[in-house]
Amino acid sequence: MREITIFSGSAHRALAEEVCARLNIALCPSTIRRFGNDCLYVQLNANCRERDVFIVQPLVPPVQEHLMEVLLMLDAARDASARRVTAVIPYYAYARSDKKDAPRISIAGRLVADLLMTAGASRVLTMALHAPQAHGFFRVPVDHLNALNIICAHFKDRDLTNTVVVSPDLGNAKSASHLARLLNLPVAAGSKRRIDDEHVVIDSIVGDVSGKDVILLDDEIANGGTVLEMLRLLRERQVGGIAVACTHGLFTGAAIERLAAQPDVLEVVTTNTVPLTPAKIAALPQLRVLSVAPLLAEAIQRIHDGESISSLFDQ
Amino acid sequence: MREITIFSGSAHRALAEEVCARLNIALCPSTIRRFGNDCLYVQLNANCRERDVFIVQPLVPPVQEHLMEVLLMLDAARDASARRVTAVIPYYAYARSDKKDAPRISIAGRLVADLLMTAGASRVLTMALHAPQAHGFFRVPVDHLNALNIICAHFKDRDLTNTVVVSPDLGNAKSASHLARLLNLPVAAGSKRRIDDEHVVIDSIVGDVSGKDVILLDDEIANGGTVLEMLRLLRERQVGGIAVACTHGLFTGAAIERLAAQPDVLEVVTTNTVPLTPAKIAALPQLRVLSVAPLLAEAIQRIHDGESISSLFDQ
Amino acid sequence: MREITIFSGSAHRALAEEVCARLNIALCPSTIRRFGNDCLYVQLNANCRERDVFIVQPLVPPVQEHLMEVLLMLDAARDASARRVTAVIPYYAYARSDKKDAPRISIAGRLVADLLMTAGASRVLTMALHAPQAHGFFRVPVDHLNALNIICAHFKDRDLTNTVVVSPDLGNAKSASHLARLLNLPVAAGSKRRIDDEHVVIDSIVGDVSGKDVILLDDEIANGGTVLEMLRLLRERQVGGIAVACTHGLFTGAAIERLAAQPDVLEVVTTNTVPLTPAKIAALPQLRVLSVAPLLAEAIQRIHDGESISSLFDQ
């Protein structure tokens, strides 16, 4: 197979460029336009024939635009005779729609997997799916990385003697359990109660947190509502210093402002699977952004070379 | 098969309701929401089991949002055990991307057909595709209606003795030829010249138009650029009164204002495959909107009853 | 569609017969033989043409034999011109293999879904999948029932004032949370620690259980190892009376003997998704088996009649 050929949609060009820099190759140019009737038009401006093509596009807002872009790019690459086309989706937003918890809805995480395959993805490289079962929604090979080693590396040289890892959701505490194991720490979790069909509150914390420092870990932070609610409960239990951590830092709505207003949140740690504007970064001084580009670049190189990447998965 | 069950996406609820009124049934409710991370969530709020489900959604701006909505609705209906799911797409916006006229692009009209089928469309009902060949992009049965009979009916009782039907594009003059035949009129067409890769100008009119009244017909009008350019050429040839007609009246950008500023355009005729805001309608007094709802309703009834609908196609 | 036609594999004929009795129809005969070379041979002994065929087969041990049986029966029914073939799999054993937590393994829950669809399943009726995401492994409509309402009904008339629902696994406590909500009780969960690649121990309980009565709920009980380990931890915390509950009571290996030897286990509650031998039932006097046949029968009737079955899901 011919050389690695990387294109980027418009979702997060900086990440694609950082990956290319690590691989010592140039990001290939592409044209993305919009017709008068709002339809998108995409052209790949480098030869794809027999190449090992990767298209980098996290599904960040506006999600539907970015999804359609990557579908058009996959289809273009396939019809342009690429040998293999890998969809690199560091943030697979629709993974949260992974089950049928109400009648007559779509399991949209599965539907989007189908759409990507239909458009021409011959494999997928993604990170930190909301539930690991979503891997099974694909019929093409998936390399599913996670950022817990990166987050672990950030915390592991500190004094963590009095620290607990807290998950906001007892029913989905896999990642927090995992990070706690990596850091050799105990774990606790919020317990939700459903008020009615639309509303859920976290009304208790299962596990011991009083007087401890806290690493509050969630897969993703959107408008920050869940984090704020957990902070309220943690304070009631008189915890010490709090670090908030997540893989996918969307920080939509008033999330930045709300987090900046919490004096006991000493640090907000996230990765760059989702792009952050300079304004957002400036507005939240406690923010630390860890780069996943080295991990993605290493994975792409190994996929191309046919080397094992299971050693890239956390242990 | 159980009864007709119609849902509408958010693209054009008024059209769906008009169709339902013609069929004497109620439009079924659905919930369309947006998660904090911008992902869409759709729930169909009526039983679909064994029903003959129709989902009405023209692909009008914002196109990507409306496309994802209809994909989610199709998937939900299929998994909810609908006997048959028909995507009713009166305006199939991506049909204009129907060929590969540049390297490494997607034939997006085909890709979107694939997406609709993947999501669960067991048939499609559409109107006035940009090229009739797009019908062949689908592997499921398609009923492809056109609005030329409706437009013909609008014009046919007038005095058309000195009238010519004009197409802006010599290379794609099928609809104008067709309408001319229905009205028993001659036809003329603009001839384009490509300046460079990005720019095309219409630099002549093939056929005789001088001194005649004109019906200028295009499939769709987006920002109106092509129409304005044709008007300039027609005036050079000193035509009489001008009627502008199209099936899909998008009127994006400054189209409404620009058309309203043409004193010799006596009438702008379109259909309601695309929704128009009251403000747009008010700003263009010459506008006449013809409804396709009776045609769609009749087609849906016949599809359900297994009756021939070829008689609904124009002759 | 013609009448409901139910066949049973050899996995659990008693359940199929109970379902048929509720529906007031006769179970259709089938022949299952084995050739000299150990290959299976299945013949359906009732006309399938245009019928609404259901094949009942929980994937209980010997799993591979029962899986191949149901695949042969699905293929036979499809080729015999059934209008629709529903695989009724009350216990979908491979659902536990739902993610890729080690390199170069199969997500077998997804593979078995593919096999069922390949063999001819046009829909699936199943219960209490290990993770609800497994629903998305199927490309055909799935009705996914759960038995929590049945288990809830069993407990709800008791004095539960001092009771807590306990899950053995903090990382997968959805069902316990759900049952706790139905019974308006608090929830607690065991926290696992991985010793090495092969071994996991539960080394703490997150949440308050001391002095309380316990309903220990797991999806399935195989050899009972996890339950026994939880019992040890619960006793250390000096809980009161213990009820052990699960949907899928496999009770393999020494499970029955080990549970019978726990004097503080007042009750072991399960359903009949998995067949139990009279010997097993006799050896565990605290055992209470709740029947899912009424639920399955009602679901089958509604599937056939095209009526909503979302009301059969628990609220």
Added chain:
Amino acid sequence: MREITIFSGSAHRALAEEVCARLNIALCPSTIRRFGNDCLYVQLNANCRERDVFIVQPLVPPVQEHLMEVLLMLDAARDASARRVTAVIPYYAYARSDKKDAPRISIAGRLVADLLMTAGASRVLTMALHAPQAHGFFRVPVDHLNALNIICAHFKDRDLTNTVVVSPDLGNAKSASHLARLLNLPVAAGSKRRIDDEHVVIDSIVGDVSGKDVILLDDEIANGGTVLEMLRLLRERQVGGIAVACTHGLFTGAAIERLAAQPDVLEVVTTNTVPLTPAKIAALPQLRVLSVAPLLAEAIQRIHDGESISSLFDQ
């Protein structure tokens, strides 16, 4: 991928041999026989394993025989473990059936695309499809060449100061517009009128042709009826010298004799996508046959080498 391996069906062995000569390789032998019951039998007589196989077969009369041959050859090559099988169809006859202009017909251009893919074509190399939209009928990569550059090269060194390019069909004048642009000439087109369901006449010419020399261009010429009718109309307008040009020169029925009988047709230009018998060539002294073999050979070499072939498309 191993070396280029070219087989020819019986449709046009001379073209395949000319392509091979350009590539400096030998055409691989194959056996094509007919059983007593008229079924075809094809054997490929060279190793296909891991090879980059190309099968050359324009769909010329007898079309159905040649179509079945190429389907058998594709299937044989795939099952013989070819790495990739490209159907080289310089004349894709069924492309004219590209839309549904009557009820209950097949869009046969799409059906034949499906048949080729079903039989094992992993890509397609074709020329001058009747409508460019037919590209979208395929789900495998298509390289769609055209012969306009070759035809242009034939004309471009002449004195064309008083020349017009004429298309017989106003509704499908893309190729004529294109050639006119390449030669910097004006364009005109015949306008058809439908007499009844079966009959169409060309009753006028849109655009200025009087006194001019004419290049009358059509995609293909079968029995020559359309050309003859255009000649009649052109003579009424007293044009000068006439050159008739087409990509696909079938010349069926009395086409050769009828064209030979037109004294003002100074030249009939075609390519060798369709084989011509020596008798036909002898009977039409004005005939000039341009070879597409160099273009096909260059495309095959680039497909094999993974080099861009968009530069082979006309500009």
Added chain:
Amino acid sequence: MREITIFSGSAHRALAEEVCARLNIALCPSTIRRFGNDCLYVQLNANCRERDVFIVQPLVPPVQEHLMEVLLMLDAARDASARRVTAVIPYYAYARSDKKDAPRISIAGRLVADLLMTAGASRVLTMALHAPQAHGFFRVPVDHLNALNIICAHFKDRDLTNTVVVSPDLGNAKSASHLARLLNLPVAAGSKRRIDDEHVVIDSIVGDVSGKDVILLDDEIANGGTVLEMLRLLRERQVGGIAVACTHGLFTGAAIERLAAQPDVLEVVTTNTVPLTPAKIAALPQLRVLSVAPLLAEAIQRIHDGESISSLFDQ
């Protein structure tokens, strides 16, 4: 499902009409034309929507023409919204190409099955496949009838006390064994020897035939070469009267003349799965043609009504 709707290709309209007469319905009209470039055009001239459509077309010479016809008709019926489309192929000529007995050939019986399914066949009704394994080439339901009961009925009232059923091929004597069982007669078979790759001779008869009357049974008779060779061997063994019987009587080449010239062949029995010209019938006075139309009509009725047709298979 709506009413039975039967169309016929041009292969054997008389058989289709006989079937319709048995079913007391009219054969639906269809138009089959040929374009100037030899492409076929088919239009179904009766409404197909929601109908149970059957298309009758044995694959008799010219096989490729008739195959393409039926593919076009299947595609047209599917796109015309037929509820179900059954390909009725009483003579499936390509079934003889059912294995890979030489390298780099197509298993054409499988390929044609794929083509029929691709074109839209939702089921198949066929007769007397060369090998019963060919049934498995289809992924859609197949009803595979045979004519042995009909042939048996023809012979069973005679005095068969000294009769043997003879197959020309020891390696494929299933049908002869079957007929012998139905008539309670012994069986014998010719044993072939391969001279070289192209030639096979029958050089002995396995089993006792001397002095007996013979029913020589083959699946199909094309040019009659095998039958003639068997007759020579049988005469060497001084058999009595000979009846030649087959299901598919193609009688191509000089078959009729050669059979008419055998004085000891008292009878040639075949069915009408293949049409015979009046000239052929007149030239072979010993010919008896048994009709399969009642069997096909009964099968079609039962398929439509959802009644078992296994009782139509011979016992």
Added chain:
Amino acid sequence: MREITIFSGSAHRALAEEVCARLNIALCPSTIRRFGNDCLYVQLNANCRERDVFIVQPLVPPVQEHLMEVLLMLDAARDASARRVTAVIPYYAYARSDKKDAPRISIAGRLVADLLMTAGASRVLTMALHAPQAHGFFRVPVDHLNALNIICAHFKDRDLTNTVVVSPDLGNAKSASHLARLLNLPVAAGSKRRIDDEHVVIDSIVGDVSGKDVILLDDEIANGGTVLEMLRLLRERQVGGIAVACTHGLFTGAAIERLAAQPDVLEVVTTNTVPLTPAKIAALPQLRVLSVAPLLAEAIQRIHDGESISSLFDQ
């Protein structure tokens, strides 16, 4: 493509190791475990990325366990990004279920082919299918070897002047005819008679065997019932010495004991497509086991190198 990578299921590890030894490579390790609920778990313990993976697994008893193992291994290899995955199935047990000889059964040989393809087999290497038509059940390339050359080599240096090859089944005597041709010997066959639906007896031998030595050849021997019955008939005809030969020696039930008890069976010849326990080998002193490992190794090497393997097929 990267190097040959061979895994073995648990069916016949000795054969896989012998093949690897011939290829001078190491058999790659794999882990096969069983969960408490009897589900299988397979892990491939060597990197598969871009490798040419072969999985060796004859479908010997317990067939269902071995089938599920190979399905899990195929799925794991595909998802682990193998370039190509070949299922090496030297004994394809379900090939005997290759036709529909009773209503409402599965053609299980076809179903298992579908399952293997669904699980990820991109090609198949198999031997001595019960009927060669089963090759056509696969849509992926199949290399179908046979062992007749190996069996021929075993016999060919003997004095065979008075020997006949005998098939137990007149209706399926292809292999015996083939071996007879290779050894230049006459052939005879048993003729079956059906007693009722369940029972078949061989009641005569077609062809001359009296006083001759016999090679009794069958594709496979399971419990030996057919062989024993043939021996009885042969003795009635006073044959000389008897050799029993087969490709697939299953020897289930009492086959070994029964064969050991036949004094006139001088030799029992089989291959190692099926593993034999030392106890079985010890109990039947006349047994001769011929190895197919050299043939499989040569085929694997040629598949990997893209060299023709038709020369490996017997002539």
